[in-house]
Each structure stands twice: as structure tokens, then as C-alpha cells.
């Protein structure tokens with residue numbers, strides 16, 4: 001669990017680049033611990049601790065934003081050419097800072113299709129989808145940048161406000177059955193807590209540049225969907241076979257079903273000793289349910 005601010009010295013200043021779902025959760029948590037955290041989005045908003053960064057139209061932050069920054073967390077996906085938006089626009093600026101740590105949120109998509117087998121950080125990436133090739137390219141860019149970067153490979157992210165409950169409510173659920181197909185997932189709070197745990201214990205833990213953050217129990221989409229319908233007291237629609245529906249799926253939706261893997265969290269949870277808050281979808285979805 002997260003300890004008080006005293007365990008990371010509170011002169012740290014975090015820049016969270018791309019404060020979408022995971023980035024804004026991280027920012028909120030780190031501020032509660034007493035740190036300064038500024039967040040970026042692509043357009044102006046009312047948050048006084050937010051600034052605009054948009055690599056698509058060349059909007060870069062005012063240089064004052066970078067004063068005293070010690071930690072960066074990038075939650076921004078690759079650009080359309082497969083390059084990293086942060087390195088493309090801000091690398092020289094970041095080089096001029098005394099950065100102690102850079103975190104980069106990546107995806108387990110870089111592992112490709114393991115046909116349902118477990119995959120861990122020591123397995124070589126074998127991206128299948130174009131977007132996963134782009135992602136791997138960004139990981140490599142970060143590693144070669146010389147920054148003290150730690151890469152977090154994430155499976156499907158869910159949490160309050162972004163889960164199957166929202167899909168059910170907006171009638172966007174399709175209950176699809178594909179034999180032996182599983183997905184890994186992670187609750188947004190565990191992304192934040194795991195990263196803070198690693199930072200708080202940086203001096204005593206061996207440094208690993210690439211770490212998976214996933215829960216303990218990969219499982220089928222149907223199990224998750226059924227669990228949500230049960231909590232809502234509703235009847236789940238009859239499942240449709242993937243083969244019958246695949247032509248109707250969008251290319252992106254279809255691509256998720258073309259990969260089947262179980263993401264191991266042994267490095268994080270056994271070797272490094274992080275204790276998941278939401279070790280499976282049931283506990284995690286109960287949290288989402290109480291926050292609907």
C-alpha cells in the first residue's frame with residue numbers, strides 16, 4: 001500500500017504527460033501524498049495544475065512548467081507514425097532537467113499472441129498488430145534516450161467510470177464467446193499504487209526496466225460480463241460466437257480477439273513484493289460497482 005509522503009522525499013515534482021484515465025488517477029494519488037504534480041492535456045481545461053501539451057499541433061508547455069521537475073510519467077500513446085510524442089517534442093527540454101525517474105505506460109500488446117500461454121518480461125516481444133509495432137518502437141526510443149526510464153506494460157485498464165458497467169449502461173456490450181480465449185486486465189488504482197510502491201522502495205529493490213502490471217486472474221470476457229450483469233441484478237444477453245460476429249466488428253475490436261495471452265505479474269508481485277489491491281476482476285468490479 002501507499003505510505004505517507006515521507007518515504008519519497010517531498011521535494012519531488014511530477015509531470016504527468018497525458019492525464020487521461022490512468023494519468024489523472026496517478027496525479028490525484030500522488031498529490032494526496034503531498035507532492036506537486038502537474039498534468040497535461042491536449043486542450044485547455046479549468047484545472048489550475050494542468051497545462052497544454054499537444055504534439056499533433058506543436059503546442060509545447062511553457063518552460064516554467066519544467067522548473068524543478070524530478071519525475072515524469074508519460075501516459076501518451078504513440079503518434080500515427082509510431083513515434084513517441086513526448087520524445088519527439090520535448091526530448092531536448094527533458095535532457096536539460098535533473099530527472100531522477102521517468103515512467104512510461106506501455107501495453108502488453110507488444111508480446112503478441114501466445115495462444116493463451118503465460119507471458120513475462122523475459123519473453124521477447126513479438127508484436128502482431130501494427131499499433132503494437134508502434135508501441136514497441138516507442139519503448140525502444142525511450143530505452144535508447146538515456147533517461148532513467150522504467151516501462152510498465154499494461155493489459156486492459158479498468159476502474160470506476162471505465163468498466164463493463166458503463167458498456168452495459170450505454171448498450172455497448174456484445175457478449176462474445178471464443179473458445180479458450182482469455183484477457184488480462186488491471187485496475188487503474190493498482191497501476192498507480194504499484195508505481196508509487198516501486199518509487200518508495202527504489203533504494204532497496206533491484207531496478208527492472210520493464211515491468212508488467214497485471215492482476216492475478218486472466219479470464220474470459222464472458223465471466224467478467226456475467227459478473228457485472230449479476231451485480232446489477234440483470235440477465236446477461238445470450239452469447240454470440242466470435243466466428244458469427246467477427247465480420248461486424250470494427251478492425252480494432254477484432255484485433256483484440258486475435259491475441260490470446262495471460263500476462264504474468266510474478267516480477268512485480270513475487271520478486272518485487274507488490275501486493276495488489278484488486279487481485280482479480282471480482283474485487284475490482286465490486287469497487288467500480290460501488291462507485292457507479
Ligand SMILES: NC(=O)c1ccc[n+]([C@@H]2O[C@H](COP(=O)([O-])OP(=O)(O)OC[C@H]3O[C@@H](n4cnc5c(N)ncnc54)[C@H](OP(=O)(O)O)[C@@H]3O)[C@@H](O)[C@H]2O)c1
Pocket residue numbers: 017018019020021022023040041042043053054055056075076077078079085105106107108154155156157158
Ligand atoms: N486503455 C487501456 O485499456 C490500455 C491498455 C494498455 C495500455 N494502455 C496505454 O496506457 C497509456 C494510458 O492509458 P489510458 O487509457 O489511461 O490513456 P487515455 O485515457 O487514453 O489518455 C491518454 C492521454 O494522452 C494524451 N495524448 C494523446 N495523444 C497525445 C498527443 N499527441 N500529444 C499530447 N497528448 C496526447 C491525451 O490527451 P487528452 O487528455 O487531451 O485526451 C490523454 O491525456 C496509454 O499510452 C494507453 O495507450 C491503455
